[in-house]
Amino acid sequence: MSHRHTSASKRTAKPTHVTRTKQSFDDQLRRISDEKEDNSLIIPFSLLVIASYLNRLHFKEIINERLRWDPAQWKYSPGVLAQIMVLSVFVPSRKKVALSRIHEAFAGIDLTYLVGEEIDPESLNDDLFGQLLDRMYEYGCSTLYRSISLTVRTTFDLPHNYFLHSDTTSHVLTGEYECSQTQEISTVIKPTYGVSKEKRADLKQIMSGSVTDGDGLVLFCHILDGNTADCEYNNLMISALQSVYGDEFGEYTYIADCKVLTEKNLKLIYKGVKSGDPVKIISCLPDNFGGKLSEKMRKIAYLENNWESLGICCQYPSGKNSEPEYWSRTYQKDVCGHPMWVHVYRKKEAEKHLERYLNDERRKFETDLDVLTSKEFMCEPDARTELENFIKKHKKSIFSAELSLISTTKEKRPVGRPSKIPKPSVIETTWSFCAGEIRGDEAKIERKRRKIDSFCLLTSISPEEMNSREVLLNYKRQNVVESMFSLLKEPLLASTIFLEKPERIEALMTILYFSVLMHGILQLITRNRIEKLPKVPKIGPENRPLIRPKSGTVLNILENFEIITVDGVLKKIRSKQKKRSEQLDLMMYLVDFDPAVI
Incomplete structure (x- = not known):
């Protein structure tokens, strides 16, 4: 009995060094207010x-x-x-x-x-x-x-870089921002709902656009209304650059995403600089621009099958086998009445991406098809309406299956014990669908292969001045402006008192x-x-x-x-x-x- 008591005492007793440490800390804590503060x-x-x-x-x-x-x-x-x-x-x-x-x-x-x-x-x-x-x-x-930004290279004795990368991003805000009638005609930015790049459609936002050089130095920034379209921003930016640089703007190359390509912007680009040459631009050619010019040029390039090998197009190759090789074809075309060059690029990555895409699409089609074929309809009009909805949903699908509408007739006997005068049986007819083999549309698959395997860049620069490889390398550096946006969104100097005033938001973003x-x-x-x-x-x-x-x-x-x-x-x-x-x-x-x- 006494042995157990002794063991319990040992377990509950605090180690001596722990007691001394706490006592020492308590003593220091009591003396801290009496000592002169460390300066x-x-x-x-x-x-x-x-x-x-x-x-x-x-x-x-x-x-x-x-x-x-x-x-x-x-x-x-x-x-x-x-x-x-x-x-x-x-x-x-x-x-x-x-x-x-x-x-x-x-x-x-x-x-x-x-x-x-x-x-x-x-x-x-x-x-x-x-x-x-x-x-x-x-x-x-x-x-x-x-x-201040335009003095950086001179101040730090850095060599000039004549490539300008332009893009926009959104910044979500909290709170209400009611614009008065006087604000509607003023230059004050208007926080409002727009296409949120943070996927926050529930919050108002502002936009900001910036232009960096090829090394990632942000040379220009503009704070914009929350619903500013990228095409409007590019028009504003090109005009501003023409004004700031004057004749010297002819030495720069303006690189932006596909939203720069509008008839209005091309007209501005071909006003050019005072020397008469158009503004040098490089952009990705979107699918629906110029009468689907991108798809047409890719189709021609594949039919001709006369690709020029560019090798691995990385400014700083890592030496790993994962880096893709590129091939190209170049064509001169009139775009909105202006002479431009389309560079079609193919990279050796299509098959694995295509296989993953086809598997996903087939899985979606099979799921919807199983749902359709598992249903029974009590009347033929309902069945045909469901079929029309299914066909409409999968109108652009790569996969299809032959569907047959079949009817099934069953004799349904009365429930309960037979009476002396038997009730007549009820004839019940139901309709359902029977599906044939799932087939893939080879023409659509080939178009998808070309779309995954290739892309087009549009430029106003002749191949004699900048070849296909150089155009691609310069466009791929567009990620420098996106990297700057990620830095911009890391800090947040914000207080609700300041977020109530759009003018201060613009200055804070600057x-x-x-x-x-x-x-x-x-x-x-x-x-x-x-x-x-x-x-x-x-x-x-x-x-x-x-x-x-x-x-x-x-x-x-x-x-x-x-x-x-x-x-x-x-x-x-x-x-x-x-x-x-x-x-x-x-x-x-x-x-x-x-x-x-x-």
Whole structure:
């Protein structure tokens, strides 16, 4: 009995070292309020690099020069507030930050060191940022953005890139946005319902369109009404580019998705630049454009069967067997009265995709057919109506089956015990369908094979100036603008007080585009410098080779380093991981960090 009691005591007793640790922590906790607070602050190296880029672009100075403001009335200059907003997107926590709580995002961070002026983070509030957004809208958001973005290559001594990639995306919003009659005729953006790329048809939205160069630098951004069509945006953008670049626009190639191809836009394209040449464009030829020109040209190319081998068309081949090979044919055609070139491409991937598609389509057809043949109809008109619905539903289907309507007659005897005077039997007739063998339409299968196996690109550039392979490679880089959109949707600087005013939404989106521009600069500089090294550095995740890294990968590496400041004076730089400590000098070179501009 006593033995069991002793065992229980041992089980319930706390280890001595645990008791000491808790006691020590409690003692420290009681003394913390009596001690002088530590006045040291940190600066994530990633934030310092982004701040240096903004400083080299004279971001604060340009904004202070362009916006209307009175230094006597502003606690902090609009340039400083704008720089804080851009930097908040890069705070390592990567949390969504409300404008009214930006001061919390910078807790423990030496914000004064990052913006070059003494800043008390606790004094930052939504009224300050709201006033900034109002003045940005007043000046013109798109104009303000390009006044800085178009100086990037000169500022950082980067070679010019003469390819422009254009696209749009949607941004869903919460809340009601009732437009007044005065807004209907104004230039204020109108949040409204539209084709949501986030699949949120229940929410109002705005659109934004951007143009990046071939390296992913966002040169132009426009915030648009929620129901703006891509064809309207492309018309607006081409006109804007012609106005901004003038004669120099003739040196650029405008690349966009198939929505750019309308008669109105082609007319604008063939107005050309002042030299008289049309705007250089490349786009995917949609199925229903130009009298189904895409299908006609693919059919001709397959009939001629005289393809030119292009090999593997990747700008940076991985060396894996999974990369497709391409073949092409080129034709000159008049499109809406304008001479253009159609490049038909075929790739060696059709059969596996076709087989998967045919299996799916056959499965759908068999399911519907089983439902039809399992039904019994009490009258012939009902059966024929069901047959008409089935035929209508599968009118464009690749598969078909011969259906026969058969009737079945049954004698239905009266229920119960026979009476002295027997009741007559009831003759009941039902109708049902009998299906023959399921057959595939070979002509439709061949058309589908060609559609999966091939596609067409339309361009105003002659083959002598840009051959089929070059056209394809340049079009495939269209994903650079889509990558920028994914970055744009990661952060969210939002507060309901600001979302109630469309003008501030437009300015807020422009701030986010500035953050995307910083991503583009970081990524481009790092990739260019890696290419100049004698061998690829092994400083990626888990010390893997750092080959053409995205900006997010570079930021993750930079976040391993922190600068410690005391009273605004740099004291030391530390690495969160010891194995990374010797990589700081290399990272400073790769991101072109210039301490002189901080």
